[in-house]
Amino acid sequence: MSAVIENHHDDHHHGPDKGLMRWVLTTNHKDIGTLYLWFSFAMFLVGGCMALVIRAELFQPGLQLVVPEFFNQMTTMHGLIMVFGAVMPAFVGLANWLVPMMIGAPDMALPRMNNYSFWILPFAFGMLLSTLFMEGGAPNFGWTFYAPLSTEYAPPSVTFFIFAVHLMGISSIMGSINVVVTILNLRAPGMRLMDMPLFVWTWLITAYLLIAVMPVLAGVVTMMLMDIHFGTAFFNAGGGGDPVLFQHVFWFFGHPEVYIMILPAFGVVSAIIPTFARKKLFGYDSMVYATASIAFLSFIVWAHHMFTVGMPIAGELYFMYATMLIAVPTGVKVFNWVATMWQGSMTFETPMLFAIAFVILFTIGGLSGLMLAIVPADFQYHDTYFVVAHFHYVLVPGSIFSIMAAAYYWLPKWTGNMYDETLGKTHFWLSFVGVNVTFFPQHFIGLAGMPRRYPDYALQFADWNMVSSVGAFIFGFSQLLFLFIVIKCVMGGKKATDEVWDGAEGLEWTIASPAPYHTFSTPPALPERATA
Amino acid sequence: MTGTEKRDQGRSGYLIGLKWLIAAIAVGSSWSVLADWSALNMTQGVTEISREVYDLHMLIFGICVLIGVIVFGIMIWSMLVHRKSLGHEPATFSHSTKLEYAWTIIPIFILIGMAVPATSTLRDMYDSSNADIDIEVRGYQWKWQYTYLNDDPAQEVKFMSSLLTPPDEFYNRAPKREHYLSDVDNPLVIPINKRVRFLITSNDVIHSWWVPDFAVKKDAIPGFVHESWAVVEEPGIYRGKCTELCGKDHGFMPIVVKAVEQDEYENWLAMKQQEAKDVYETVGKTWSMAELMETGETVYAQHCQTCHQANGQGIPPAFPSLVGQGMAIGDLDAHVDIVVNGKAGSAMQAFAAQLNPAEIAAVVTYERNAWGNDVGDLVQPREVNALIVAKE
Amino acid sequence: MSSESTYESYYVPHNSPLPIFASLGIFLTVYGGGNILNEMSAGTDSNFGATVFALGSLVMATTLFFWFSKVIEENHAKMYSQQMNKSFVWGMSWFIFSEVMFFAAFFGALFYVRFWVVDWIGGEGERGPSNMLWPDYVPQWPLLNNPNPEIFSTPQGVIGAWGLPLINTILLVTSSFTVTFAHHAINDGERKKIIGWLVVTIALGVLFLFCQAYEYYEAYVHLGLTLNSGIFGSTFFMLTGFHGAHVTIGTIMLIVMLGRAMKGHFTKTDCFGFEAAAWYWHFVDVVWLLLFVLVYVIGT
């Protein structure tokens, strides 16, 4: 170690800067993690309020609150904001906070680029949201923006939508490169890949998925841009193109995207369940292999979203079989979690409650996904509320619950204070009930024949829609409680110990609570080898 | 804690577990008795295929429920019994090769069990050969056009089918009647027990033609034609929906299919063919301004209003206003032309395919003289017809 | 793999104003760009879009300049450990992988239309009934008769593989060699040779771009092959256009490396900047070879 390095090392003895500039200029992974998490929560509220507009309109048959054009804008923006603004940044935020602490790294590998990845997002979403106020309104063609509705028939704001997607893509790619490099290059000496906590594993694989598919999304929106402004014929049969081409390219991105939103969740749950079952995670190796298999399979199943577009039968069969296969590695994960709980010594603090609810409700969502994979049946399910029920089960009590579980689990480490357990449990039960009341009835509405993206519906769907809307408001408002709990915990509370949870394993529990601004400036010595 | 105490605690844990299980089963079963399942489940439909699909659905649903019950049962049991508060000590195992193999391989067999019937049903659905009747189904923003294909084009029957529910009902100004949002002006009519092939395409954006009772759902993609078919076994009225987001009135373009006996179908077809002939007689005569305005108003309400709005103001910039500006008060030829030929790459369709020359003449005249446009000129059906013929 | 080197200290910069400027720059660039496009389509003449775009590009370029300067400066101050360099290596590799996927989307599109759509519209395969909408259409590739010639103009011909494209192939392949020679020269520590080979490489790159511009001129003016002439023109211009854009970026990188080489920046053990540019250049070369085969040789 040379003297020069020592000189530039003095910042390690400093704490964070003061004021706003701390957040704007920071290169610290914890600060950036915090920024991501708050940003994501803000987007969750915005996207959630749009969902509430949708649910309020659907409370009863008839057009009460909004006109159909605006309803479509709400659906579109809700989907986009939840996917790209809420869930993805939340997981990137968790990765920022946790990956360096879990692998004993001093920070993320490329700290300035890390800050860049984050600060692109507010601009991107600012631009996306500003389309709501443009002439002709915001994008109204669904978050899947199928051509030609999104090209020839789109409002002018589509141009800004396209560029917003480009920005999000750039941000995600840089963020993921950072994660991959950190994990591959900055592990504490002696930590082998198969020693890494599962959260790190799942993120390694997620980052790989992101780097592979975000450019494809950029490619497809670029083709749109060219069709709109430069007269190309990618999605127009009149010039020898094909609207279905759009769907193929989109879903080549889109399907891996949904696993991008669930793999880190698997990692979170795999950290929490063993802690509160006081038992080692069952089948670590098979968890890793299952994650990798899911990621691999996710690249070759995309057209299960397109069973009704009139693909040749060979394509339909192939995509059906490939999709069904995903149930196998996912099942392995579910069974491993159950086996971890089995014969454990469980307690049910808030993170554990969210994690268990995750396992059950995600599985319900996964099973309905499997039903959707069966082509002839999907002809009846496709584009109905059955699909909406499916993906909200995997996304809301799936991804979102896992994020909340993670927040409760690591908040004491982040803030140094315990959150209020009673309020936490209340939040859980309200959310649990709310989510099921909202989305379970949507299975029925869907099977009974209500299509999605409808601002109004026939009378026979009225009852369950009403129930669903009530549930949505219960779930939505309980999130205010979550906000309150987090703020309360940040402000103060019972001091957390360093280990926080008895029996929690991993490097992050060996450092102080709250985690010091800089951790592991010198790599930690690893505890005795876990697997061998 | 002594050994016996621990065992007692363990046993009380099991008892609690059992109690909960029984309670859960009780609640679950009473609920299923209360609910009216047919309103909550997929329809069985009225074709052989739709019943096959229903059976397939029930099969995979049953399997999923079974898996759910087993997995959640074990989890819940474990949650109730293996808890710290009951003094349960954690075991130390963390893998079991045998188990892990088992739960990788068994699911594969379950999946094969689902894939086999799915494959055979799909094969049946994809075999659209030997059709008795070919009908072209064409999606428009936001209505359907049906064409009964015939080797002799003069015999072809072609009509539009759009929503019948008046806006007053969806804006809550009138009570909602039965079949709210599910009724159309001209239903598709098909004979029972005949193999009807649908050739599905679109004029503008992607729509999707779904009739649940036939288990037919196929996307209508502009520039492409996809096939589907049905043999309907029972006469009746079957309702469906557009299931691909196609713009603002995606929720307002229902499908109604009327399946009738063969002779009734033939009568209906003959009547339609006659109607088409009659129309051309009216084209020859000279229409008065009042006649044109009166017909024009109805045509406008039926065909133009969704986009250009009842007051002609449109929803700019997506749908231009026709009041006091542009073609509606400008060049008559251009005005007729855009209604006849539409504007490529925009929602403005070529109405020559949907309206007869008299209707087009009427609606153009109406637009030029309504809402204070008061241009004062009119166009005769025969002039419009000449234009259409010249183009062909 | 990380075990040998981790004991060196890993440099974590204290805060930095660069990223926020870069975010602002990229935002203004695309926001301006979006406005330009929409002004164009709406036919309004306003220079709001152009102004914002220019401002954004300026901010972006300046920021990038300072950013790279900073990195070079830190490197010279020996603040980077072996492990840090490895991060850069990994980072650049994954970045190039993402670029590969970007091109994959366009190659995929070409593949799909070429091998399926052309025939479907022509009446073959399971989407063959589509032909009833396009009775006059004859399937062929390259597509010289668009199904709807009223909207998509008909090109008279396409660019054959064995003229300019072949020359371009030779230019780029050669340049891949010359950049490698420059690398060898760095290893041997011969500055004159480094500069010489870099100059040759850059010249080849510029020549390539020149030829491509000429090819576009031919296509537009003499063949009527344009962005608007159906799917052949679309895939052709998108693939070659994005490739050309990447050659341009690669050339700029090499020019920067030339400047640095003149300042004597590179040594055998410390030349990551150069290596990154060289990898990028090889990547661009490989894409071209794919393009040459798939777009020109079997495509025309």
Ligand code: HEA
């Ligand atoms: C986090 C996101 C997420 C996840 C994890 C999944 C997981 C799965 N999804 Fe889902 N899906 C979405 C998000 C997600 N999906 C979204 C957003 C859409 C709609 C997009 C749009 O159109 O807007 C969608 C749509 C969608 C469709 C298209 C429906 C349609 O439009 O017609 C299909 C069809 O195959 C499908 C299938 C599956 C399958 C098979 C899985 C599997 O991965 C599930 C695997 C899990 C299990 C099966 C449960 C656990 C396993 C066991 C307990 C083992 C034993 C089980 C058996 C042997 C059966 N999904």
Ligand code: HEA
């Ligand atoms: C991660 C992704 C995610 C998440 C978390 C959610 C969350 C929710 N979603 Fe969303 N949804 C999608 C992804 C997601 N959704 C996607 C991809 C689509 C498809 C879009 C498309 O078709 O293109 C969709 C579509 C969709 C539809 C179908 C719309 C249609 O087809 O027309 C509906 C309808 O019920 C719905 C409802 C909800 C509800 C009630 C929630 C709730 O969970 C939200 C709860 C959260 C809040 C409510 C915010 C926080 C609370 C407050 C701020 C309290 C205070 C509130 C007020 C003061 C009002 N969603």
Ligand code: CUA
């Ligand atoms: Cu037509 Cu939806």
Ligand SMILES: [Cu+2]
């Ligand atoms: Cu999918």
